[in-house]
Amino acid sequence: MVRSKNTRRAILDLGESLLQDQGFNGFSYAHIASQLGVKNAAIHYHFPAKEALGSAIIQRYRDRFDLWINNSRVKDLPPQEKLDWFFSIYTTTRADNGKVCLAGSLENEFNSLPESLRKQTKALTEELLAWLQVTLSEGKAAGSFHFAGDPADKAALILSSLQGALQLARAMGTKKFLAVVEQNKQELLV
Amino acid sequence: MVRSKNTRRAILDLGESLLQDQGFNGFSYAHIASQLGVKNAAIHYHFPAKEALGSAIIQRYRDRFDLWINNSRVKDLPPQEKLDWFFSIYTTTRADNGKVCLAGSLENEFNSLPESLRKQTKALTEELLAWLQVTLSEGKAAGSFHFAGDPADKAALILSSLQGALQLARAMGTKKFLAVVEQNKQELLV
DNA sequence: GTCTATAGGGGGATAGAC
DNA sequence: GTCTATCCCCCTATAGAC
DSSP states (O other), X not given: OHHHHHHHHHHHHHHHHHHHHHOGGGOOHHXXXXXXXXXXXXXXXXXXXXXXXXXXXXXXXXXXXXXXXXXXXXXXXXXXHHHHHHHHHHHHHHXXXXXXXXXXXXXXXXXXXXXXXXXXXXXXXXXXXXXXXXXHHHHHHHTSXXXXXXXHHHHHHHHHHHHHHHHHHHHHOHHHHHHHHHHHHHHHHO | OHHHHHHHHHHHHXXXXXXXXXXXXXXXXXXXXXXXXXXXXXXXXXXSSHHHHHHHHHHHHHHHHHHHHHSHHHHTSOHHHHHHHHHHHHHHHHHTTTOOOHHHHHHHTGGGSOHHHHHHHHHXXXXXXXXXXXXXXXXXXXXXXXXXXXXXXXXXXXXXXXXXXXXXHHHHOHHHHHHHHHHHHHHHHO
């Protein structure tokens, strides 16, 4: 049982990593198995189909984000530091072997995903946007953020730019990614 | 010979469409062949390997962009209308069955692409960024654009957001994409 | 230029032994 | 829980006829 839990967790960890590295269609049970030192069939014991594995990966990601934003260490921060924390997630993702945003990776393959993964992807994106929007509203009300228009639209712009910048950085390097983050920060101050 | 040119062109058209729809690893020679009403091997006659097909698709895309921006109908426009034209490319892409930016699609699969396609992807992205940067500089100098910081960084932010927004729209719908475009436009006016 | 036929590999998934 | 063995499908690519 202990072994099972460890293996299951290791599969999820590796699957998440591969998903952000190669995309959903870019990794296989064989990849996970070989890197884990087990056989193909062992993965199928824990996740009968790839769709189930994918869904579990996204669900865990969503749960983790939910835990973070409701954790007092993030929840009680001033808006500006909240946003810095959010940006740092993406900076860490970039630093981790040039991975991309989980949501962005899935959206890119959206047209070939099974329905359950599309739903999970949409739910994740909605949660990211919702938190961003609220944080931006808070900051605007507190006078620490300055931007024109609807906080929902500004949230969509920031999230899009972060997802896009992680991808763009694969061709253009980390400097370009960091430039996008800094430009986003700077524009909120003016 | 006429037949050949038509087939070659039809392959490129369909390949480009599939690339923006399903990604490079998401379409096959069989897909192209069946939609074209020819056989697998016919595609290989025109493009011996998939890498050659991919490279030709990107090259043609780059050539087309180059033609456009040096066309007097775009070249002689005021900066604001130039940028509107650029945005309209992405809006058209979104309207075309929810396709995504060619560069964004390729960057997402960057880690599994052969070297020649990585180079092409990088070159395309550089050309998009370079044109955007110059156009933003022109507009700033002319007083029609207002933004803080380096035009190169602003160009990276805008391009990232457009690529990201096309992907985000797959999960969240066209409204969110249009919101990102409008937010970008609005922020340049303030 | 396009066809038929086929090689050779990788993918997801399952049955049954241990 | 993990293994071996295997099935079946799709993929890229090639050889040779027409």
